[in-house]
Amino acid sequence: MTTITDIAKAAGVSIATVSRILNYDATLAVTPETRQRVLKTAEKLAYKPRRRKRVPTQTTVALVQWRSEQEELNDLYYLQIQYAIEAKAASVGYHLQNFHLEQLDSDSVANIQGIIALGKYDAGEVAKMKALGLPVVFVDQNMLAFDCDSVTADYAGPIKEIIEHFRKVGIDDIGFLGGLETSRSGREQFQDVRTVTFDRVAKEGGLARPEFRLIGEFTPDSGYRLMKKAIETLGDQLPHGFIIANDTMAVGALRALNEAGLAVPQRVSVISFNDVAVAKFTTPPLSTVHAATDQMGQTAVELLQARLSDAKRVPRQVNFKSELVMRASSL
Numbered sequence: 001m002t003t004i005t006d007i008a009k010a011a012g013v014s015i016a017t018v019s020r021i022l023n024y025d026a027t028l029a030v031t032p033e034t035r036q037r038v039l040k041t042a043e044k045l046a047y048k049p050r051r052r053k054r055v056p057t058q059t060t061v062a063l064v065q066w067r068s069e070q071e072e073l074n075d076l077y078y079l080q081i082q083y084a085i086e087a088k089a090a091s092v093g094y095h096l097q098n099f100h101l102e103q104l105d106s107d108s109v110a111n112i113q114g115i116i117a118l119g120k121y122d123a124g125e126v127a128k129m130k131a132l133g134l135p136v137v138f139v140d141q142n143m144l145a146f147d148c149d150s151v152t153a154d155y156a157g158p159i160k161e162i163i164e165h166f167r168k169v170g171i172d173d174i175g176f177l178g179g180l181e182t183s184r185s186g187r188e189q190f191q192d193v194r195t196v197t198f199d200r201v202a203k204e205g206g207l208a209r210p211e212f213r214l215i216g217e218f219t220p221d222s223g224y225r226l227m228k229k230a231i232e233t234l235g236d237q238l239p240h241g242f243i244i245a246n247d248t249m250a251v252g253a254l255r256a257l258n259e260a261g262l263a264v265p266q267r268v269s270v271i272s273f274n275d276v277a278v279a280k281f282t283t284p285p286l287s288t289v290h291a292a293t294d295q296m297g298q299t300a301v302e303l304l305q306a307r308l309s310d311a312k313r314v315p316r317q318v319n320f321k322s323e324l325v326m327r328a329s330s331l
Contacts, residue, residue, distance in 0.1 A: 002045040004281060011041040018042075022281045024220035024251050032070070039073050042277035047083045047294070058093040059113045061304065064129070065100055066119020066184060074219040074248055076276040077291065078118055081139055084297025085116060092301060101125055101184055109134065114304045120181055122188035135307040139300045141190075144317045149303040152319045153291040155273065159197040159243065161324055162271050162289075163205065166241040169331045171269060174207055175239035177226045177249055179218035194245045194273065212239050216249075223252030231260045238262070241330070244272040247279045250286055254329070258283075269330040273322075284328035292320035 008018045013034060020028040021038045063085060065072070072078055089096050097112065101121070109115075115129055115136040126146050129136050136148050143150040166174050178195040182188060195215065202208040214230060216222035223244060231238055244250040250272035254264060262268050264284055272279070275290035299318050306313060 001280070002042070002277070006045055007038065007042050010045060011038045013038060019281065022278045023255070023283075024248065024278075026221070036069070036073060039076065039278075040079065042281075043076055043079050044083065046277040046280075047080065056093055059308070060095045060097060060111055061089060062099050062104065062109060062112045062115045062134075063096045064104065064115055064117040064119075065098060066117075066121070068100075075246055075274075076248065076278070077246065077274040077293065078140075080274075080276060080291075080293035081118060081297045081300075084294045085118070085139075085300055086297075088298040088301040092305060094301065101128065104129065104132065106132065114308055116300050116304060120183060120190050122183035122185060124187060125183055125185060135304060135311065137300050137303045137307065139296060142317050142319075144315055147315050149307060149315050150317045151296045151299050151303065152317065153293075153296060153322050154319055155193045155289070155291075155322060156197040158273070158289040158322050158324055159194055160201050162243050163198075163201055163207070165271075165324070165330075166269065167205075169269075171239075171241040171331070172207060173209070173212070173237075173239040173241065174202065175212040175230060175242040176202075176214070176244075177223060177230075177242060177253060178213070178215045178245040179222065179249065180215060181218070192245065194243075198243060209239075218246050218249060220248045220252035220255075223249030224256050225252070227253035227256035228259075231256060231262070238268065240267070241269045242271070244270060247272045247274050247276045247286055247288055250288070250329075251278060251282055254282055254286075264329050265331045271324070271330050275325055279327070282329070287327045287330040288325055290323045290325045292322065295320055 004015050004018050008015045021035050109132055115134050117138045120141045138150040142152055176198045181190045214226040216226045257264055271287045273289045275288045279286040279288045
């Protein structure tokens with residue numbers, strides 16, 4: 001397994017700096033470039049692509065990014081998928097060009113044969129991409145309603161699995177920290193399947209407590225603020241188990257719990273989502289749901305290949321099972 005020493009050596013910084021960056025220490029005085037380099041190095045070293053023979057470039061593909069680079073560093077899930085797309089694309093002779101949606105127009109895509117859109121998009125944004133007359137594959141959003149191929153990860157199943165696990169170990173007071181997502185245009189707010197599933201399963205199981213459910217942003221600072229609010233407002237009634245919607249939020253939540261002197265997992269068990277590289281380096285290491293980001297990225301390229309070969313094929317939506325990985329942050 002990749003170590004902090006490996007990351008420090010590859011990124012050209014000290015071990016202490018790596019540790020503080022991976023734990024999103026806001027008091028650390030480093031440049032944004034250093035922080036970016038360390039986080040990307042950690043993900044790159046954790047990513048283990050299958051060995052594939054590269055072939056000469058034959059096709060140019062637009063990789064459309066939903067989030068800015070800074071936003072991506074707060075939720076490294078998309079960076080994992082991007083690495084898998086890049087590796088698979090190189091192996092089949094695809095040259096990738098990175099775009100944000102607002103950069104796409106008929107001139108910018110003159111030499112583009114297809115589009116892989118990473119993230120979530122509203123109807124207007126989808127229409128803009130489709131109007132370019134190129135095949136589009138979406139990653140992380142079911143797009144069958146728009147007659148487009150897409151790849152997603154199952155997050156509903158793991159929510160139910162986590163709740164069942166907590167109940168088996170005697171935890172019936174279960175909190176939830178979630179996030180809101182909007183399209184780049186800001187016109188549409190998307191319902192997060194983790195939040196929707198938690199609300200439904202908790203209600204069905206008689207576990208629903210509105211004060212245990214806090215929604216913010218998918219960032220470490222938001223995770224810190226939400227957990228701090230829960231600690232301050234709930235006191236002794238603070239749940240013994242928390243489901244947190246992504247790992248970077250969980251990093252912030254762990255910091256708030258540590259500051260309050262609340263032991264993890266002895267007092268509060270924490271399970272999060274995505275299994276990005278930082279999850280292994282928190283204190284304690286995070287139990288988390290591993291999304292099949294490698295397979296998602298590969299499949300996006302394969303779906304585009306199939307679409308380029310047969311423009312009339314029936315659109316497909318491929319949904320990958322996610323796996324709960326237990327570490328030391330939960331009972």
